[in-house]
Amino acid sequence: SCSPKQDKPEVKDEATLQHDQKMEWWREARFGMFIHWGLYAEPAGEWKGERIPGISEWIMARAGIPVKEYEKLAENFNPEKYDAEAWVKLAKFAGMKYIVITSKHHDGFAMFHSKASKYNIVDATPFDRDPLKELADECKKQGIRLGFYYSQAQDWHEPGGTYFNIEEGKPHWDKDMVREPLMNYINGKAVPQVKEILENYGGLDILWWDTPRGMTEEAALALQDVADNYPDLITNNRLYRPWPGDFSTPEQHVPPTGLDYDWEVCMTMNTSWGYQWYDENWKSAEDLIKMLVDIASKGGNLLLNVGPTAGGEFPKPSIERLKQMGVWMQKNGESIYGTSASPFFKLPWGRCTTKEVKGNTNLYLHVFDWPKDGLLTVPGLKARINDIYLLSNPKQHFAWKFEGDDLHIHAPSVIFDEINTVVVVKTKGKV
Template identity: 55%
Template sequence: MTCIAILAATAVWSIPTSASVPSPDPYANETPQQRDARMQWWRQARFGMFIHWGVYSVPAGVYQGKQIPGIGEWIMFNAKIPVAEYKQFARQFNPVRYDPEQWVLLAKEAGMRYIVITSKHHDGFALFDSSASDWDVVDATPYGKDLLAPLAQACQRHGIKLGFYYSQAQDWTNPGGGVCGQKWDKIQEGDMDQYIRNVAVPQVRELLTKYGPIAILWWDTPCGMTRQMADQLISLLALQPWIIHNNRLGGGYSGDTETPEQYIPATGLGDRDFEVCMTMNDTWGYKSYDNNWKSTQTLVRNLVDIASKGGNYLLNVGPTSEGLIPEPSVQRLKEIGAWMRVNGQAIYGTTASPFKRLPWGRCTKKINPDGVILYLHVFDWPADGMLQVPGLKSQIRSATLLADGRRLEVQQGQKGPIIRLPADPPDRISSTVMLEIQGPILVEQPPLQQAADGTLALPAIEAITHGRQLRYEQGQQRDCLGFWTDPQDWAHWDVEVTKPGTFQVTVQVAGLAQSRLQIAAAGQSLSVTCPATGDYGRFEQMEAGMITISMPGKATITAKPIAEGWQPVNLRSITLKPL
C-alpha cells in the first residue's frame, strides 16, 4: 500500500526536543495541543481511499495456470515464485490507461478527503523512480515513467491530501529484505541492516522530498524490525513537518493511528485515533476472478459505523495492470458519493456516539460553540413513523431531516424522546435526523431491547462479567468473552422484554477443546455443548434449546461454565429468537 498525503500546511512550529534524552522521533516531545493541531485535518476527513497497485496486478491471482489462494498482492509469497521469475511480470506492467486526474476526481466524488497509495509493497517493486534500486516502474517496465508524481500533482490541484504506504521491512526481492515467514530463494538472502540503510532509508527519503507536501506515511508488517532500524526511518519524518504515521513501523513506536484491518472495533479504541482499512471485495491487490463485492449499503453503513466510534474509513481499490480501477469499485464509489452529498456533514468532523447502542442505527456528534449536534443515522426506518432515542436526557432544541431540512415533531416518551418521522425514508441505506441539543449531552444507557421481530441479541460487548479472568476481547476474529480459564467466572446480560414468549436459544462459541456452558433465564436453565472448533477465533453456532419468558419487564440471562471437565471457551453472543 502506498499513499501520499498532501498537506498544505500554512504554519509549522518547531517541536521541542529534550537535551537529556534525545530521540530520533520528531514528535517525541510534542504537546497534546500540538498533536491535536497536527491531527485536525485527519479527524475532520473521516474517509479516504486506499490504492494497492503494483506488478502483482499482472498475474492478477493466477500463476502457472492456477488460481492462487489468498490476497492478490501476496501472490509472490503464497506461490513461492522465484525472484527472477517474478521480475518478468514487470515486462507486462504497462499502465497506459492510467489517469491520475480521473482517480483523484473519483475519490473526491465519493466524498473521500485523502488518498494513500502503495509506493512499494512487500514484493519490493517501487511505483516511483528510485536511485536506491532498479526494481522500479521506470527501470523495470515498458511504461518507464514515475507513477506517483502525476498523482501528487492531481491531488494538489483538487485539494485531496496524499499519503504513501511503504513496506519498510518486508521486501521479497531486494537482498536482505525481511520476510514474515521463511525465505524461498537464495537471492533474497542478505543483511537486513544493510537493506534498511541502502534501500529503505534512501527510498523513504525520496518519497518525503520529491513529491511536495506529504500528509501520511503508512508503514506495514514490521517483521524483523529492531529499534535501531526503526530509529533510522522515524527520523526522516522531520522532512515533512506535520506528517501523520501509523502504528506499523515497529521498534516500539506506536505512531499516531491504530490500524484495524478488515474489522470495525466494537467500541472504538479509547483515546487512540484509529483508521479501519477495508477491501471492497476479498483482496487488496487486483485479482481477475475476485467478484465477491460488498454492497453499497454495506460500505455506507461501515462508514457510518466507524465514524460513530470516532474513527476513519480507508476504503481500498485495486487497479489493473493497465491502470484501470475496476468498474464495480467505480460504481460503488459513485453511489457512496451520492449518499455523502446529502449526509456528509453527519460524517466529516464528527466524534463518537454518546450511546452505547441504538436499536435502529448509529449516532455521530459535533460539539460547537453554541451547543451539540447529534446526527441519528437511521438504518431501520420505523414502520409506525415513531423514532425513539432511548436514554437521551438532554433537552432537544430542534429536530431536522437532513435530506430536505424538514422540521420534525419531538415528544417525550417514557424511555426517551420520540421523533415523528415521515412514512418513507429519504434513503433506504441510511437516513439522517439532526438533533440540536440545548446544554450538555446526558445519556442514561437502557437495558438491551428486543428487536422488532422479538429477537433478543446478547453480544459479548454488552455482558457484565464476574470473576478474576473473564473479560471482553476486541479485535479481528474475537469480539467475544475470552480468558475464560476459571470455571467460577460467569457473565450476565440485563434485558427488557416487551414481547414475552418462548425462544430458541443459540450461542456462538469457539475453543480448542470440548466444554459445556449453562444458559439460564426466568428460572430455567439449558446445558449447551461447546465443540472444539480448532481455534479461539473460529466460531460455531450451537443450539442450546428453548426458554420461555412469560412476563414482560426486566430480565437477566446468565452464562456459567459447567465446572466438570471445563476447558476455556470464547463466547461471542447468545441469541434468543421467538418461536
C-alpha cells in the first residue's frame, strides 16, 4: 500500500551524485532497441540445408562450423539495403530512446572497420561501408543515444578467445584450432577493438559486455582500464562476475518484483536474437506493450531486440510491432518515460507507474483488464485527488469516491483504447 513518505532529506556522497548524474538519461529512457546483426544473418538458422536448433547467432558453435568455413560467409555478406536513417527513424517512432548494436558477437566478426583485426565488415566483405559509423552518425543526427555490444570473452574465431564449453575443458569444435592464452586475444584484439569503438564512433553512451564465460580478472581489468577513460560511459554487469557494472541485465524474463539496482531486461520479439528465417514465434504488440509497462512499473528498462537480415533490413514482423508500439507510445509515453516504480505491491487489474510533477504525484494506472463492474479500485491510497482523466484523451475525466483509503474510480462502460488504457490520477501533494 501507499503511505506518505517522510520528508527526510537523503544525504548522498559525491560519487553517488556523479553516478546519478551519469545514469539520469538512462533511467528516464526506459525503452531501447537491441540489434543483433552479424554474419550469422546469412545462414539465418540453416546450415547445409539443415535447420540448426537454437538461437541463430550461435550457429557456428551449434553446427560445429570450422573457423575457415565460417569465415567464408564474409565473402558474400553484402547488406546493400542497409539504411541507418530508416533504422533510427523506426526506433524513434517506436518510442525508443537508445540503441545498442552488436559490434562483435561471439563469432568474432567485427561489424565495424577495425585496424586490430582484418576480420571485419569493411576489410573482409564486398560491402564497402562501415555500418556502425553510419548508425552512429544517424543517431547523432536524429538525437538518440547509442551503445555497442561487444563480446569480450567469447571469440570463437581467435585461438585465445573463449568458447561455450571452455569451462568444461572441452576442445574447440574446430580441430585445427590451436589454443593460445586468453591474454593473447585480450591484448591483441579485444582491448584494441574496444579502444576503437570507444574512440571512433563519436562517443558511445553504453558499452554492453556479454557473458563473461572463461574471463579472468586480469582480462577484465585490462578492458575496464579502457572503459575507465570514458567517465560518462554506462556499462552493464557482464564484464566479469561479480562486478556489478552500472546496471544488471535480466535476460528473456521480467523479475517478479523488480530489483534494487538499476536494471534492464533484454528481450527478443520472437525466439532468436540474430535473424532466423523460420522463427515465427512472435510476441504480439499488445504483449510487448504490457511487458514494457510491467517493467516500468517495477522501475526497470526494456531493451527490445531486432535481428536484421543479411540484406540489411528489419524483418517485417519486427517493423509491424515497432510501429504498433510507437502508436501507443505517442499517446501514452508520458506514463513510461522518467517514471518510477509502482508504490503498490499488486493491482488486480493492471500496473501503475508514478511521476513527481511540481510537488504533486501523478499515478498512471495501466488498465490491462477493466473490472466488470466498471469500478477501478486503487487500494490503500492516502492522498487527496486533483483530477482523474484518460491519458490518451485528457478531456475525458472520471468521477471518483473514497471508501476509507480505497479510491474507486468510476469508469464509464466504454473501451477507450484498444491496448492498455492509461488513467492518470493527479494527487495534491506527494503520495
